Amino acid sequence: xxxxxxxxxxxxxxxxxNVRVRFAPSPTGYLHIGGARTALFNWLYARHTGGKFILRVxxxxxxxxxxxxxxxxxxxxxxxxxxxxxxxxxxxxxxPCKGDRGPYYQSQRKELYRRRVEALLSHGLxxxxxxxxxxxxxxxxxxIDDLVVGRVVxxxxxxxxxxxxxxxxxxxxxxxxxxxxxxxxxxxGITHVIRGEDHxxxxxxxxxxxxxxxxxxxxxxxxxxILNPDGSKMSKRDQGASMTYYMEGGYAPxxxxxxxxxxxxxxxxxxxxxxxxxxxxxxxxxxxxRHNARFDHEKLNWLNxxxxxxxxxxxxxxxxxxxxxxxxxxxxxxxxxYVKAAVGTAREKLKKLTDAPGYIGFYFRESVEIDPAExxxxxxxxxxxxxxxxxxxxxxxxxFDAATLESLLKGLATELGLKAGPLVHPLRVTLTGKSSxxxxxxxxxxxxxxxxxxxxxxxxxxxxx
RNA sequence: GACCCUAUCGUCCAGCGGUUUAGGACACCGCCCUUUCACGGCGGUAACACGGGUUCGAAUCCCGUUAGGGUCGCCA
Numbered sequence: 120x121x122x123x124x125x126x127x128x129x130x131x132x133x134x135x136x137n138v139r140v141r142f143a144p145s146p147t148g149y150l151h152i153g154g155a156r157t158a159l160f161n162w163l164y165a166r167h168t169g170g171k172f173i174l175r176v177x178x179x180x181x182x183x184x185x186x187x188x189x190x191x192x193x194x195x196x197x198x199x200x201x202x203x204x205x206x207x208x209x210x211x212x213x214x215p216c217k218g219d220r221g222p223y224y225q226s227q228r229k230e231l232y233r234r235r236v237e238a239l240l241s242h243g244l245x246x247x248x249x250x251x252x253x254x255x256x257x258x259x260x261x262x263i264d265d266l267v268v269g270r271v272v273x274x275x276x277x278x279x280x281x282x283x284x285x286x287x288x289x290x291x292x293x294x295x296x297x298x299x300x301x302x303x304x305x306x307x308g309i310t311h312v313i314r315g316e317d318h319x320x321x322x323x324x325x326x327x328x329x330x331x332x333x334x335x336x337x338x339x340x341x342x343x344x345i346l347n348p349d350g351s352k353m354s355k356r357d358q359g360a361s362m363t364y365y366m367e368g369g370y371a372p373x374x375x376x377x378x379x380x381x382x383x384x385x386x387x388x389x390x391x392x393x394x395x396x397x398x399x400x401x402x403x404x405x406x407x408x409r410h411n412a413r414f415d416h417e418k419l420n421w422l423n424x425x426x427x428x429x430x431x432x433x434x435x436x437x438x439x440x441x442x443x444x445x446x447x448x449x450x451x452x453x454x455x456x457y458v459k460a461a462v463g464t465a466r467e468k469l470k471k472l473t474d475a476p477g478y479i480g481f482y483f484r485e486s487v488e489i490d491p492a493e494x495x496x497x498x499x500x501x502x503x504x505x506x507x508x509x510x511x512x513x514x515x516x517x518x519f520d521a522a523t524l525e526s527l528l529k530g531l532a533t534e535l536g537l538k539a540g541p542l543v544h545p546l547r548v549t550l551t552g553k554s555s556x557x558x559x560x561x562x563x564x565x566x567x568x569x570x571x572x573x574x575x576x577x578x579x580x581x582x583x584x
Numbered sequence: 585g586a587c588c589c590u591a592u593c594g595u596c597c598a599g600c601g602g603u604u605u606a607g608g609a610c611a612c613c614g615c616c617c618u619u620u621c622a623c624g625g626c627g628g629u630a631a632c633a634c635g636g637g638u639u640c641g642a643a644u645c646c647c648g649u650u651a652g653g654g655u656c657g658c659c660a
Binding site for chain 2: 273297
């Protein structure tokens with residue numbers, strides 16, 4: 120267990136410096152995109168105000184909460200770049216953590232809950248019924264002054280009218296969500312609860328609980344939900360509901376974070392493309408919209424492209440090489456400079472990182488695999504002589520750089536009374552196997568004279584059968 | 585069913601009583617540029633859910649209807 124909770128709160132230097140927000144996921148084995156956005160908004164608010172972002176794992180359901188499930192969440196948040204100031208460091212509930220308000224796993228806080236329940240019991244604010252412990256809920260409508268939604272008055276529903284009290288400890292002794300959530304927020308000194316709107320109705324219970332513990336509740340900000348493109352609610356099974364879809368689908372974290380920021384929040388000045396630091400600077404709770412938003416994959420794709428092309432060279436190289444390796448291309452077998460130059464020709468061209476293997480994989484295969492759709496065109500009789508002339512010109516090229524290669528090709532085209540196209544197309548297919556790809560002249564420069572001549576020879580050989 | 589939230593182009597946002605022939609972005613459709621594929625440039629189609637009020641004047645305020653979402657668990 121990490122640091123004790125008895126450490127007194129430190130004095131707050133500035134009025135706005137004491138914001139404490141948290142993301143409190145339940146490890147179910149996957150991180151929902153909506154949960155990721157909730158985490159992002161909390162993180163943004165903490166960073167904007169100079170407050171603390173806390174990660175707390177709500178692993179009360181021992182049966183389905185595994186360490187692997189926690190890792191999914193930790194990895195998802197890390198991938199997005201949402202670092203937490205307090206919370207677990209590993210997926211081991213009894214392992215190390217940072218922060219002095221731990222433990223940050225609910226499974227490690229049972230004693231705390233037990234004491235709080237006893238206090239409630241002894242004050243007559245809770246009572247036992249059928250082996251469970253129930254909380255004596257207020258019968259009055261509860262007013263919620265929500266930072267996003269505004270003032271909401273929640274009266275009892277007709278069902279609650281019958282019995283407003285609700286279970287806080289099950290008959291098996293396990294405390295329920297409403298209870299532990301409130302106790303933890305209280306103990307951890309959470310000042311703002313930023314969460315999905317699906318919790319808005321529950322908030323009445325939470326406020327009543329806070330008051331029963333003798334404290335005023337934190338500020339609440341209920342953010343709208345993310346819906347499917349067709350407007351239905353996004354559930355586990357839906358495409359793109361899980362963070363892994365983006366992590367493995369060729370998206371840059373920068374783009375996903377940017378897109379998520381724009382769902383339900385706006386800087387009001389029509390800017391769409393943001394670096395995360397710019398969002399941190401402008402983000403605030405009052406600008407959050409009140410209505411749900413549909414997830415638009417096309418727009419995310421566009422943002423992904425925009426971010427990919429703006430990525431700093433090394434970062435682009437890192438992400439692209441990773442995508443190539445994942446697809447089975449062993450870039451490590453090649454010169455670092457060659458790899459960098461090769462990847463460089465895909466710069467500003469990739470829509471998704473997962474397009475990299477198909478786009479520049481030819482650099483990392485010793486023999487070219489001709490696209491079956493292009494093979495017949497390449498076999499056109501006139502191509503033999505053209506490729507032969509091209510080979511001669513390139514074998515004798517004084518320098519093997521893009522500009523020289525281009526002028527040699529164009530010179531040859533003029534000589535043969537052709538436009539560049541009839542030479543460019545077969546040559547591209549010969550060298551890469553495909554009809555489209557990086558700039559032909561630059562790709563040849565990267566490939567180098569030896570590979571270019573070899574690849575031309577390989578195709579020429581198919582003409583002489 | 586009860587209660588709560590919401591409602592501007594297909595989608596995401598701007599608009600917060602008059603400066604609006606409702607603006608931007610994605611997507612879509614033309615044209616241009618071009619060594620492929622892209623990018624880019626120019627132009628275009630496209631919305632205030634409906635009905636009542638309030639007001640000299642409403643996308644903007646109020647009420648209702650409709651629609652969508654959420655909550656009513658010994659799930660979280």
